[in-house]
Amino acid sequence: MNIKRRTTKQISVGGLTIGGGAPVRVQSMTNTKTSNPAATINQIKHLEDAGCELVRVSVPDEPSAKAVGRIKAAISIPLIVDVHFDWRMAMTAIEQGADCVRINPGNMLTEDIKTVAAAVAAQGIAMRVGVNAGSLSRDLLAEFGHPMPEALVESALRTVNIVTEAGVANIKISVKASSAGATIDAYRLLSNRIDYPLHIGVSEAGPLFAGTIKSAVGLGILLAEGIGDTMRVSLTADPVEEVRVAREILASLGLLRKPEIISCPTCARTDADLISLVTAVESALADGDYPPLKIAVMGCVVNGPGEAREADIGIAGGKGKGVLFKNGEVVRNIDARDYLTELLRELDIMTREYKE
């Protein structure tokens, strides 16, 4: 699939480029108390290891705002502070070195947004205008009746005018809703109205399984249309899962290169415990630093040889033993009991070769 990405301005968040042809950046958000820097730093380290490229922390109070400097000093990725209601938290977080301030126009007074925007502009950092269907301003709710996509876009456009007048140049925008359909509609509308980079996400998508599917549908459709410069998958789960899901969505569309497992669903022809094998391979890939190899793990000779031959490395299972393929060629037969060890051994060899 050849995705034509929409042209957007390029901005910088803490030195990381967003928009303007940069790769779609994966974000997540901590769920530790920001006022506990040790716990927050620990979680961010796990997110970094999983491939998170920007991280957001909530700043609900003064101790959280004052912890931003310590957190920022200990991590390697740009730090976004999430501020609602109290503009003073943003000011403290900016003094502490935040790379980006996310404000929600639905719950901050216009005068306060102007004050925060002036501080963001003076510091030369970035700002996210983050509109959410769950917290749309009262006047827009009165005007539109419901938090419909048009209302979200109107809120975003009004606020972008306010912050650009205050001198903010590094702007990204989000218009999230908890329904995939409303999210898609809102971003489609917005992307036709403005060329600032868009942070896409289905808000409050739900628990791990259902939220993953809802996000994959909503964000997958937008990304396939070329919409989206940075993304977050919002799950009621360990935020590391958000990063894993986001990366998988991007990889599915060819927007990110990572190891890919091709595995069959198993059926009556399967002669080995393929589900355990694939789970073990997936776990090894998640824990290791592997190049973007295509790995086929197939149950039998129906589709096995074809898929294994097309992959960088693959096993086509058979009765008690299978055939190992590398780079399209048969390498040797291996005993079914040795599938995992042989596959991981060969993967390590290929990884070394890839990095040389």
Ligand code: SF4
């Ligand atoms: S590859 Fe073979 S074992 Fe796997 S689902 Fe297809 S027919 Fe069944």
